[in-house]
Amino acid sequence: ALSFQHRYEPATTPEAVPLLLLHGTGGDEDDLLPLGRALSPGAALLSPRGQVLEGGAPRFFRRLAEGVFDEADVVRRAGDLAGFVSAARAEYxxxxxxxxxxxxxxxxxAALMLLHPGVLAGAVLLRAMVPLSDPPEARLTGEPVLILSGRMDPIVPGDNAARLAGMLKQAGATVTHEVLPAGHGLSQADLVRAKTWLTGRP
Ligand code: MLT
Structure with a gap:
């Protein structure tokens, strides 16, 4: 059996790149299926549930406080998720x-890209921040990354998102970073921007 509880929807458009859907704190494997369907109709969707519980709320790694991460756990959980992705690729x-x-x-x-280049074909990072203060030198090969930040986001400081964009560029990704007039929650603009970017992916 695959190591993460997850949902999988097979493709009806086989040439579309599969999407790995990763929910926010307190979400689960069902949360982002509608977003995935809207962003890339017909793409295969693989949606795991985070294995860390914070007061009952599923997450993908531990944190010490909001915005303060247990980096050893980030490394461990990114490894677990990389293993799940390769097992799921073989299975499906x-x-x-x-x-x-x-x-x-x-x-x-973002941690997966920095720690396990080759696992992801690219990423749409919605309200992301730097996951590791001092990541190893990753060797990405131009994988496309779209970072969408919210100008009024109370959780992610603007300079932090900009630092993440720089880190991923430094690691070899092709990064587009845009700041939207939004908070931490997603807005209609996120959907429109992400869909347009996915459609004309570099
Ligand atoms: C995190 O813990 O990854 C960030 O604080 C974002 C969040 O999940 O609230």
Missing amino acids: GIAAPLAVGFSNGANIA
């Missing part, structure tokens, strides 16, 4: 997925 016969992550899910997606 799918290509390397592009992650669509929100908040905590965006942060673990």
Whole structure:
């Protein structure tokens, strides 16, 4: 059996890149299925549930406080998720997925890119922040990454998101970072921007 509780929806458009959907704190494997369907109709969707519980709320890694991460746990959980992705690819016969992550899910997606290059074909990071203060030198090969930040986000400081964009660029990703007139929650603009970007992906 695969190591994460998850949902999988097979593709009806086989040429579409599969999406790995990563929910925010307190979410689960059902949360982002509608977002995935809206962003890329017909794409295969792989949606795991985070294995850390914070007062009952599922997450993808432990934190010491809001915005203060247990980095050893980030490393461990990114490894677990990388293992799940490769097992799921074998099980379902799918290509390397592009992650669509929100908040905590965006942060673990960023950690996956930095720690396990090759697992993800790219990423849409919604309200992401720097997951590791001093990541190893990753060797990405131009994987496309879209970071959408909220100008009024009370959880993610603007300079933190900009630092993440710089880190991913430094690691070799092709990064587009946009700041939307939004808070930490998603807005209609996120959907429109992400869908447009996915459609014309570099
Ligand atoms: C995190 O813990 O990853 C960030 O604080 C975002 C969140 O999940 O609230």
